Amino acid sequence: MIRHAALGLLLIGAATRSVAAQALPEVRLEAGAARLRQPGLGARGGEEASDAALFGIFWRLPTERWTLYTSGNLTYARDSLAAAQGVAALSLPWGRRSNFRTDLGVAGAVFSLSGAGDGGNTNGFARQHYVLENGGAWGGATAATTLRGTRWNAASAFDLGGWSRFGFLYGSLSLSRLYATDALLFETAGLLLENESGPFEFQDAQLVLQLRGGPHDITASLTRRQTIAGAEFSQNALYGSATLQLTDRVALIGGAGRQLADPVRGLPQADIITASLRVSLGPKPLPVMQRSTIADATVEPLAGGGGGELVVRVFSAEWLEVEVAGDFSEWRPVPMEREGSYWVARIRLRSGKYHIGVRTNQGPWRAPRNLARVRDDFGGESGLIVVP
Amino acid sequence: MNMHRRVPTLVALVLASVSAAPLLAQGTSVLPIADVKTRSAVQREIARAESKGLPTQPLVAKAMEGVTKQATGEQIRDAVSSLAKRLEQARALLAPSPSAAEVASGADALRAGVPAPMVKKIRAAWPADQSVVMPLDVMTELVARGIPASRALERLTSLMAKGATPSQIAALGSSVQSDVAAGLAPDAALEVRARGVMSLLNSPAAGASLAPTGQRPPR
Incomplete structure (x- = not known):
């Protein structure tokens, strides 16, 4: 469930950058440890926790017309749970300038859950998005079947949601209606059911808030579940997580909170504390610490008139690779030189107008902050400067 | 006197041809675009612009910008094609006889929202x-x-x-x-x-x- 939530956020994140000008193939490996507690299990009704090891792989393959997301996860919790899970999702924009995008995906899992049986799960989902620059909405449906022991359980879910961005803050609110027959799954959560064959009907409301600063983020998710048929209970669950990008390739991820039983994916309710390391592979690493990069560009007039010296200064860490490019270099990246705490480029230019971009560690090209900005036809921007 | 005038003129011509050579080569054959389809489309667009008497250097620069910014082939093709249209529009607006630099500036002005x-x-x-x-x-x-x-x-x-x-x-x-x-x-x-x-x-x-x-x- 954690991984599915993460995939959902990744897809939303991808939508906000739907222009995909800087989208690159990416492979991420993740390994970590977790402490799990399932409320209906254990010698003292959930007081017994078990340790778990987590391994995950995520692969994104963008093309001009679609993006493929695949991920696989292996979880092993001593004495209680072992699961292998795979997800493949295809994100299909309706056109380069269209606001509509369709996500289609399938997922499968095999598991051995203490108290909830051995078995497997398969599900398919379709989700339609309407994406604007700073917000969007979606509606989707998921159908699933879960084999637990010798019993097949059906489940389905319909969800509607919207998201918005306010500066560094992203928020989403969604409503889901779930139908399920998997009684054992809810019993392991210590919930009282009216009968053992179902069907059970629930309604979930979920609020997700995420603070993003460059590649770092802090996410909080609050879920409220209410029964509609087959049982009488309501639950609240809060889960928080954070990603700290340590280097251009390595990130530390931590999370803690409660995940409610997920009948669509066959996953039981659990209280979780987890920490993992994520390593990004592939041709280009993620841009790192964009907020620490502050670029300025000025022109010093040359003696005698006509033209000037363009001075670009970037306040950034010494260990980063910093480049400048523009019309003056026919957009060939020019490495900058270290001067004190700054990366600096000094370029003599004739009188005229120039477009300029600066990037760190092969990341996205940015306009120096003090220049006029123009759209660059590739989903990004360039700084504009006129040399007298 | 005439000889003195011719020598600087010849030097200027030689210098002009030397400085223009990399640009021409770039525009016609060595655009560093890996995708053959995109490269051909951009070269066709540049040839078409040249046949219409439009400046081609901005088109080459735009394609190079796309390459540097790791834009998709479709984005590069669209960007070059849109710029060619803007160059044509700018030339008409700046008639009767705008220079290549004026046409390029006019096209940029249109792109910026003028x-x-x-x-x-x-x-x-x-x-x-x-x-x-x-x-x-x-x-x-x-x-x-x-x-x-x-x-x-x-x-x-x-x-x-x-x-x-x-x-x-x-x-x-x-x-x-x-x-x-x-x-x-x-x-x-x-x-x-x-x-x-x-x-x-x-x-x-x-x-x-x-x-x-x-x-x-x-x-």
């Missing part, structure tokens, strides 16, 4: 025998800073009518940039700086020194 009729007005407000590149570039920068195009045009054409030189027009853009960096709103900075240049133009001393280069030729 309305087409205003590009035409800038051309009309500037002496016909002088390059309109700098006024167009400053207009582009002002509009890109968020100054309403109508206000930027009004200020620029007032300065032009009073005989401002290209360097004074350019200085207006730089001054606005400095003021904005210092925290002034872009349109307030334009007001202040335009008045500053205007007062200079109105003074008899400045008028005398500016007249030969900046005043409109008699009609």
